[in-house]
Amino acid sequence: MSIKIKDVNYTYAENTAYEIHALKDINLEIPDGQFIGLIGHTGSGKSTLVQHLNGLIRATGGRIYFNGRDIYGEHFSMKELRSRVGLVFQYPEHQLFEIDVLSDVCFGPKNLGLSREEAERKAKAALRMVGMGEENDHRSPFELSGGQKRRVAIAGVLAMEPDVLILDEPTAGLDPKGRDEILDQIQRLQKERGITVVLVSHSMEDVARYVDRIIVMNQGQVRFDGTPQEVFRCYKELEEIGLAAPQMTYLMHGLKEKGADVDADVTTIEEAADAIEHWLKS
Amino acid sequence: MIRAEELTFDYEQLDEEGNVESKKRAVDHVNLHIRPGKFIAILGHNGSGKSTLAKHINAILTPTEGTLWVDGMDTKEEDRLWSIRQDAGMVFQNPDNQIIGTIVEEDVGFGPENLGVPVDEIWRRVEESLSAVGMLKYRHHSPNKLSGGQKQRVAIAGVMAMHPRCIVLDEPTAMLDPNGRAGVIRTAQKLNREEGITIILITHYMEEVVEADHIFVMDDGKVVMQGAPREIFSRVEELKRLRLDVPQVTLLSFELQKRGIPLPDGILNNEELIDRLCQLKSKM
Numbered sequence A: 001m002s003i004k005i006k007d008v009n010y011t012y013a014e015n016t017a018y019e020i021h022a023l024k025d026i027n028l029e030i031p032d033g034q035f036i037g038l039i040g041h042t043g044s045g046k047s048t049l050v051q052h053l054n055g056l057i058r059a060t061g062g063r064i065y066f067n068g069r070d071i072y073g074e075h076f077s078m079k080e081l082r083s084r085v086g087l088v089f090q091y092p093e094h095q096l097f098e099i100d101v102l103s104d105v106c107f108g109p110k111n112l113g114l115s116r117e118e119a120e121r122k123a124k125a126a127l128r129m130v131g132m133g134e135e136n137d138h139r140s141p142f143e144l145s146g147g148q149k150r151r152v153a154i155a156g157v158l159a160m161e162p163d164v165l166i167l168d169e170p171t172a173g174l175d176p177k178g179r180d181e182i183l184d185q186i187q188r189l190q191k192e193r194g195i196t197v198v199l200v201s202h203s204m205e206d207v208a209r210y211v212d213r214i215i216v217m218n219q220g221q222v223r224f225d226g227t228p229q230e231v232f233r234c235y236k237e238l239e240e241i242g243l244a245a246p247q248m249t250y251l252m253h254g255l256k257e258k259g260a261d262v263d264a265d266v267t268t269i270e271e272a273a274d275a276i277e278h279w280l281k282s
Numbered sequence B: 001m002i003r004a005e006e007l008t009f010d011y012e013q014l015d016e017e018g019n020v021e022s023k024k025r026a027v028d029h030v031n032l033h034i035r036p037g038k039f040i041a042i043l044g045h046n047g048s049g050k051s052t053l054a055k056h057i058n059a060i061l062t063p064t065e066g067t068l069w070v071d072g073m074d075t076k077e078e079d080r081l082w083s084i085r086q087d088a089g090m091v092f093q094n095p096d097n098q099i100i101g102t103i104v105e106e107d108v109g110f111g112p113e114n115l116g117v118p119v120d121e122i123w124r125r126v127e128e129s130l131s132a133v134g135m136l137k138y139r140h141h142s143p144n145k146l147s148g149g150q151k152q153r154v155a156i157a158g159v160m161a162m163h164p165r166c167i168v169l170d171e172p173t174a175m176l177d178p179n180g181r182a183g184v185i186r187t188a189q190k191l192n193r194e195e196g197i198t199i200i201l202i203t204h205y206m207e208e209v210v211e212a213d214h215i216f217v218m219d220d221g222k223v224v225m226q227g228a229p230r231e232i233f234s235r236v237e238e239l240k241r242l243r244l245d246v247p248q249v250t251l252l253s254f255e256l257q258k259r260g261i262p263l264p265d266g267i268l269n270n271e272e273l274i275d276r277l278c279q280l281k282s283k284m
Helices: A046-053 A078-084 A101-111 A116-129 A146-158 A176-193 A204-210 A228-232 A235-240 A247-257 A269-281 B050-057 B078-087 B104-114 B119-132 B148-160 B178-195 B229-233 B236-241 B248-258 B270-283
Strands: A003-012 A020-030 A035-039 A061-066 A085-088 A164-168 A196-200 A213-218 A221-226 B002-014 B020-034 B039-044 B065-070 B088-091 B166-170 B198-202 B214-219 B222-227
Touching: A003 A046, A020 A046, A020 A221, A035 A046, A035 A204, A046 A085, A046 A164, A046 A196, A078 A085, A085 A146, A101 A116, A101 A146, A116 A146, A146 A164, A146 A176, A164 A176, A176 A196, A176 A204, A196 A204, A204 A228, A204 A247, A213 A228, A221 A228, A221 A235, A228 A235, A235 A247, A247 A269, A247 B248, A247 B270, A269 B248, A269 B270, B002 B050, B020 B050, B020 B065, B020 B222, B039 B050, B039 B178, B050 B065, B050 B088, B050 B166, B050 B198, B078 B088, B088 B148, B104 B119, B104 B148, B119 B148, B119 B178, B148 B166, B148 B178, B166 B178, B178 B198, B214 B229, B222 B229, B229 B236, B236 B248, B248 B270
Parallel strands: A035 A196, A035 A213, A085 A164, A164 A196, B039 B198, B039 B214, B088 B166, B166 B198
Antiparallel strands: A003 A020, A003 A061, A213 A221, B002 B020, B002 B065, B214 B222
């Protein structure tokens, strides 16, 4: 179920005065079941890139292969692609529109041609997955809190049972607990169902805590691609392109500069606590 | 500068005939006093009432019960509305919803123009505000070519140009990348320190408020905790129960304490923890 991106280029408004080269020679391979963080400053090309993955934007150059099949090939079904690669936009709760929560989540699977019963079954399963209990099924989406609305919107995509789930800033504007709850649930899905997750985020702390691999975009190009440890080790370069490292990275480098013999590659609180404890007791 | 006495606000849901169908209490008997020139933060989970409270400060909402005074003016007195809004400006979360001009300097001039400020004075204020937020060199640019963080700084300049004594920022960094976020917070701190403007910052990012003078924590429409950042962030478990958090370095120190490493409560920044750890190591 891999996605292969080969020499992809995308130019907005080609051959006009407003031409912008948004993606330049992107080559990436996304294997099954990975949890990927996609970071980059505003305008770096992250959102443009993810919209290529479910065919919403068509590359102006290059090829994309989904399970080895060229998505721009003659017999390839974009409809099928969109049911297998689910994309949750920023502030997805603005797109809730149905009279109750359950109907809203049914919209996707029904559109895939499923019967009402089947759609409801999948919708209910998706709602439970994101932690929305049965008592909410028949409430209006507009009566829910911000975090609940966000979860309903994510369930709307999950109900289509995608193999790949792409989330564009799923936690923006949520309180800290709401942030953790949503990301914990997504992580559980990724682990239990083996789906691939691409998380677009501005929070380096979240990325450090959850993902296996970080892809860093800058000016339409892939600037870094590696584990959180590998990528955040280059925190000075990240700052030059408008990003940063998690607070833990700065702390550990600060300690090291004071002569402490600690592993400065740690990026999460648990890892930092282990490293500091080990150093103090050595 | 701002004083709330038993401030209470109910959202009303109306049925088709316009009768009140149900009420939801969003702010519940809040009492607070904010002195001029302070940097204040308000924390609280989604739905805790902090934005509703903030909207009272520039009279977008007026209390159902109780009173709010801005600079001694009761926000319920409609004829003071414009003076209140000039005194207490507001910046919201989404940068794209609050910029109206087609050129940066026009956008910033819109506020003072509406207040009837003479043209020469408007231009002077536009220049002064844009340089205060570090955006003067973009004055002739189109706002839609700016990044989110730059747009927020232009929005702040627009409020500044009205010469407010207080600026309320309601989650101004929620949609920004790390660089944009740092720029907005630095700007708010600078306006507070250099111009003496009272800042009221609402945010879900705990790291942004460690330098505030005072923090109010809201839950269920009430102020449930208040104090200096060090006092507030010492109460890690209480904050977690309120769906909030503490800065990462504070949480790490808390974790190390639990492992038996003698550290004080409420460590707020990396330098502080590094110093403490080095001292401990040298005594071992």
